[in-house]
Amino acid sequence: MSSRRSGSTSTWLVLGLGFFFLYAPILSLIIYSFNENRLVTVWSGFSIKWYGELFRDQQMMKAAWISLQLAFYTAWASVVLGTMAAMVMTRFRSFRGKTLFGGLITAPLVMPEVITGLSMLLMFIALRGLLGIELPLGMTTIWIAHVTFCMAFVAVVISSRLSELDKSLEEAAMDLGAGPVKVFFVITLPIITPALLSGWLLAFTLSLDDLVISSFVTGPSSTTLPMKVFSSVRMGVSPKINALATLLIAVVSTVGVIGWYLMARAERKRARDLQLAANQ
Template sequence: MGSASRSAELLSFRSLVLLLGFLFLYVPMFSLIVFSFNESRMVTVWSGFSVKWYGELFRDQLMLDAAWMSLKIAFYTACASVVFGTMAALVMTRMRAFRGKTLFGSLITAPLVMPEVITGVSILMMFVAVGDMLGTPIQRGLSTVWIAHVTFTVAFVTVVISSRLQDMDRSLEEAAMDLGANRLKVFFLITLPIIAPSLVAGWLLAFTLSLDDLVISAFTNGPGSTTLPQKVFSSVRLGLSPKINALASLLILAVSTAGFIAWWFMAREEKRRQRDMQLAMQKGD
């Protein structure tokens, strides 16, 4: 009885901690969404239900342009980070030890612990140095922000994909090669479908990090490439507008929808893979 009672108390304590953690994370988001429908200009004083701030948001062309710029950069960054991160993860997990492999892994993961202000200054200095070598200054804009974002997001993607590759059962690849498939065919038909969930997770992580970045973008952008975090930061310094609540609510809706769709596809693929494995085992028996 005493052991069962302690187990029940421990379970209740864990449930309470989990509940408090979720409340800490999501109550501010829910309050932000609620106050996006506030009629008052005061963002912390409720005076009635209204959707006028959403109308004000869609009439603010500068804010919409900044949001579109951030979405484009985040999309391109996520796609490039998944490609480079997959290549780096394969080198770190599948290639035999070679001279400099430890250094390579350290350089790949360095942006994880590097302060963003250091990363931003370093990339800016690199652009200046390259411009001096070419004899013409590099025009900062969408491309320079994209390069900078790929530089620091590829480390996160590499870690996610590497962990999946390390846990993967390599006997499936070996069996495919024993049946005559070359390494390229094995990668696209065996390895890639198995690590697809980690690719999606890495893509979403890189997209979110790029969309959220302010410091590195401030060092590497130029005229006509103002990102959404920079626009929001400059607006908040002059006073918080309810339009920011409306914009944040739309972003939360978009990200939540994308996350749900990704989860649905991954769950469907996982069920299909388990069903295929069961059928293969039944045929083998």
């Protein structure tokens, strides 16, 4: 009994310290975004003036708009391509080149961004010289680069869902004469919808967050939000960035909690349905 008690004390100690480490910096950002003082860490009274300053910053707003659009288009394309890749990895029988395909889908997860960014830029330039395909550096090239690394993350999320999924439903539908395309859209897709949603959100946040790869492949007219934040942080700490950070954190945690709740609910409903089906 005593060993269990000490077990739970050390449990809370480990988690308490761990979560303190993870959340204290974020909390400090939020608190000091309401600080009236220009010096970020000297508290001199509550104020929301930095939020006003942030919204009056035209360049920052323009960069935010560019980033949001990019993240939106990246998320859709990554989910489509990532789902295809996940189906290939988990449902398709082996074909020549599958090993290389597996490598191409896992490597972007760990590849240092400076390498990916530089190589992609060189490819866009070479495309111009070799094939005469003029891809102006900017939104399009950033989108291509983001989709390339985001689809790998989406593929991992979806293939781990697909591989723990019971294949008997899909096989039953095949036995009843449904073709593979129909089975995918009628059976598989509804079941993996929660995974698609989390893949979409993951791709959206990854794209919204990327600094290094975008910096390599962008052109003079497309400055994304991380690029703007990075250049202003280099000038020094500014409470405006704290305000921006607080807004981003608020949005992301709201979306995260809602997404998590919906997924948990879908999961519970599915378990209930399976139970019902089994009882019948």
